[in-house]
Amino acid sequence: MSNKLTVTHTYKVTGMTCSSCEAKVKSSLLMLPNVTEVEVSKEKQSATITMEKHIALSTFQNALDKKYSITAAEHNETAEQAKSWFATxxxxxxxxxxxxxxxxxxxxxxxxxxxxxxxxxxxxxxxxxxxxxxxxxxxxxxxxxxxxxxxxxxxxxxxxxxxxxxxxxxxxxxxxxxxxxxxxxxxxxxxxxxxxxxxxxxxxxxxxxxxxxxxxxxxxxxxxxxxxxxxxxxxxxxxxxxx
Missing domain, CATH: 1.20.140 (Butyryl-CoA Dehydrogenase, subunit A; domain 3)
Known part of the structure; x- marks a missing residue:
C-alpha cells in the first residue's frame, strides 16, 4: 500500500451534454501527470480529481476541449496554489x-x-x-x-x-x-x-x-x-x- 499523500478536489465542469462528453473529459484529465483518479458526472456538471499534488486550474483547462469550462467548486484556488508552492x-x-x-x-x-x-x-x-x-x-x-x-x-x-x-x-x-x-x-x-x-x-x-x-x-x-x-x-x- 502506498503512503504517498494525495489531494482531491471537486470542480464544476460545464459544456458536457452526453455520456461521450463525460468520457472525453475524464480521459483528458487522466492523461495529465500527477493525476491518479477522475470521476466525472454529466448530471452534476462536475469532476472530482485525485492528484499527487495540487495542479493549477489552468492546466486542467488547457487539457480540455474548448467547449468545456472547468472552475473550482469547493476550494479557494489561490490558497491551494500557495499551499502547493510552499510544500514544493x-x-x-x-x-x-x-x-x-x-x-x-x-x-x-x-x-x-x-x-x-x-x-x-x-x-x-x-x-x-x-x-x-x-x-x-x-x-x-x-x-x-x-x-x-x-x-x-x-x-x-x-x-x-x-x-x-x-x-x-x-x-x-x-x-x-x-x-x-x-x-x-x-x-x-x-x-x-x-x-x-x-x-x-x-x-x-x-x-x-x-x-x-x-x-x-x-x-x-x-x-x-x-x-x-x-x-x-x-x-x-x-x-x-x-x-
Missing part, C-alpha cells in the same frame, strides 16, 4: 531560513550590523549546504545538471567538478581565504550557471532543478534564478567593496 519548495525555504538567521547573528557585533560579515557567512553556508546535498548522490546530480547547464551539456565531467567547486567556495568563504579571488570565481561560475537556468525557465521546460542534488525533486523555476542571481549579486558587491 519547503526544503529550500527552510535551508535559506537557517542560513539567513545564522548570517544575521554573525553580522551583529557591538550593536552594529556588519553587512560584509553577514554576506560572507551567508555565502559560506549556502555553498557548504548545497554542496552537501549534491555529494549525497554525485552521479544523480551530474546527470540532472547536464539537462540544462550550458557547460555540463558539453562536458559531462563538469557536473562532478561543479559540486567540488561549491564545496571549495564554501570552505573559502568560511575561512576568509583569498576573498578577492574567491568572489571572482563565484561571480564567474554562478553567471555561467544562471544562463542554463534562464534558458530552461524561459522555454518553460519541465525539468528537475539540481540545486539540491538529486535528493529533492524540485522543479526548475524562478526560485532557481533567484538563488543564482543572489550569489552573483553578493559576490559582485563584495568585489566592488574590495576595489
Amino acid at each position: 519548495y519547503k526544503p529550500i525555504l527552510i535551508i535559506f531560513g537557517y542560513i539567513t538567521t545564522i548570517s544575521i547573528i554573525a553580522g551583529i557585533k557591538h550593536s552594529t550590523f556588519h553587512w560584509m560579515q553577514a554576506m560572507n557567512i551567508f555565502m559560506a553556508g549556502f555553498f557548504l549546504t548545497f554542496s552537501f546535498f549534491k555529494m549525497l548522490d554525485l552521479k544523480g546530480f551530474a546527470e540532472s545538471y547536464s539537462m540544462y547547464d550550458i557547460v555540463a551539456k558539453k562536458i559531462k565531467a563538469w557536473g562532478f567538478i561543479y559540486a567540488f567547486i561549491e564545496l571549495g567556495l564554501g570552505i573559502a568563504y568560511a575561512t576568509n581565504f583569498q576573498p578577492f579571488a574567491t568572489n571572482i570565481v563565484t561571480f564567474v561560475v554562478m553567471t555561467i550557471s544562471i544562463i542554463g537556468v534562464l534558458q530552461s525557465v524561459l522555454n518553460k521546460r519541465k525539468i528537475q532543478c539540481a540545486c539540491l542534488g538529486a535528493v529533492f525533486n524540485l522543479p526548475m523555476s524562478t526560485v532557481t534564478i533567484i538563488e543564482d542571481a543572489l550569489m552573483i549579486a553578493m559576490s559582485g558587491i563584495m568585489l566592488i567593496t574590495m576595489l
